[in-house]
Amino acid sequence: MYRIKRLWLEKDPKAYKDWSLLLRESKIDVNEKLDYSAGIYQGDRLIATGSYQRNILKCLSVAEEFQSENLLTRLVIHLLERLREENQTHYFLYTKPSNQAIFQSLGFHEIVKTDQILFMEQGLPTFEDYLEYLSRKKKGDSASGIVMNANPFTKGHQYLVERAAQESPLVYVFVLSEDRSEFSTEDRLEMVKRGVAHLKNVEVLLTGHYLISSATFPTYFLKDRTEAKKASQQAELDALLFKEKIAPVLAIKRRFVGDEPYSEVTEIYNETMQKIFGEELTLSILPRIAVEGEIVSATKVRAAYQQNNQELLSRLLPATTYDYLKEQIQSRGEEEWKSSKKLSLGQ
Known part of the structure; x- marks a missing residue:
C-alpha cells in the first residue's frame, strides 16, 4: 500500500x-x-x-x-x-x-x-557522558564561562578571557568542537591554549555536540544567509541548554561575550541569552577592542592570513597566535614547494 x-x-x-x-x-x-x-x-x-x-x-x-x-x-x-x-x-x-x-x-x-x-x-557517547567529562574538570564553587569559535584566536578573544579572569575566581573557556571553520578544531584549540597559558585561573574545554554546534545551533554557521526567527529559536535552545544543564555542573554563575557590530545572528544570540539567563545567570557583554583605531575581527584576520599580510596579522593577533599561524604559513609554503617540485619532476 x-x-x-x-x-x-x-x-x-x-x-x-x-x-x-x-x-x-x-x-x-x-x-x-x-x-x-x-x-x-x-x-x-x-x-x-x-x-x-x-x-x-x-x-x-x-x-x-x-x-x-x-x-x-x-x-x-x-x-x-x-x-x-x-x-x-x-x-x-x-x-x-x-x-x-x-x-x-x-x-x-x-x-x-x-x-x-x-x-x-x-x-x-551521550549527553550524560559529556556532563561527566565536565564534572571531572570542575575546580571550584564559583566560575565564569566563555564560548568561542576562535577562528582564529585574536587579541579580541584574549581581551575577553583576560577581563573574565580578572573578575572571576575561575574561567572555563569552551572552544567549539564543530569542524566547520577555516581553521580545524585542533588548530583552534591549540591557539586558545597558547593564548591563555599565562592565566592560571583559566581552564580550556571543548563543547562537544552541545554548544553552538550543527545539532544545537546550525544557523550560527550560516550567518550571511539565515532567518532571524529561525536563528532566535535555535539560540533559545542553545542558551537554555547552557543555563539549565551545563552551567550547574561547573558552578558557572556568569558568562562573558563580546558585543557584535557585524553579525546579526551573533547579536540575536546575545539578546536571547540575556532573556533566557534572567537573574539566574549573569551575562556580561564587553565592547569589542580596537587596535590603532581598527576593531579586531576574526573575519579581518582570516582575510589577512589568506593574503599573507604579516603586518596586519601582527597588529590583530596576540604573539602566541601570530607565531602559530606563521608556522602554518611556512609549513604550507614548504608543502606547496614540494608539490611544485613533484610536478616539475613529473612525479
Whole structure:
C-alpha cells in the first residue's frame, strides 16, 4: 500500500515541489541543508518525508490524514539504517515537543526542550557522558564561562578571557568542537591554549555536540544567509541548554561575550541569552577592542592570513597566535614547494 524511496531533491523538480509543499503544511523550513531525504508514497502522492544532515535528523513530516498510520516510525527506522551504513552511531534530532512520546519509543532521549523545539539524541557517547567529562574538570564553587569559535584566536578573544579572569575566581573557556571553520578544531584549540597559558585561573574545554554546534545551533554557521526567527529559536535552545544543564555542573554563575557590530545572528544570540539567563545567570557583554583605531575581527584576520599580510596579522593577533599561524604559513609554503617540485619532476 505504501512505498518508501529516496528523494533526489536537487535533481527531481516534481519530488522537490511535493516535498516542499508537505513541509510547508507542517510549518517546517524548506531551506535546510540536507545530505539524504526519503519519502513515503501512496500511489503517486508523497504523504511522509524525513531527511538527515550528517547525523542530525531533520524535516520529518507526515500528511495530517495519515498521522495515525505509524509512518513517522517507519521513516525514522529507514533513516537510522542508512546512517548506520555510513558508520554513524550517534544521532540527534529536532522535533516538536508533541512528538516526544513517539521518539522516546524509538530510543531517543531528551536533552532539552523549549516551547517550540525538542532536542533529542540516541547512541553513544551521550549527553550524560559529556556532563561527566565536565564534572571531572570542575575546580571550584564559583566560575565564569566563555564560548568561542576562535577562528582564529585574536587579541579580541584574549581581551575577553583576560577581563573574565580578572573578575572571576575561575574561567572555563569552551572552544567549539564543530569542524566547520577555516581553521580545524585542533588548530583552534591549540591557539586558545597558547593564548591563555599565562592565566592560571583559566581552564580550556571543548563543547562537544552541545554548544553552538550543527545539532544545537546550525544557523550560527550560516550567518550571511539565515532567518532571524529561525536563528532566535535555535539560540533559545542553545542558551537554555547552557543555563539549565551545563552551567550547574561547573558552578558557572556568569558568562562573558563580546558585543557584535557585524553579525546579526551573533547579536540575536546575545539578546536571547540575556532573556533566557534572567537573574539566574549573569551575562556580561564587553565592547569589542580596537587596535590603532581598527576593531579586531576574526573575519579581518582570516582575510589577512589568506593574503599573507604579516603586518596586519601582527597588529590583530596576540604573539602566541601570530607565531602559530606563521608556522602554518611556512609549513604550507614548504608543502606547496614540494608539490611544485613533484610536478616539475613529473612525479
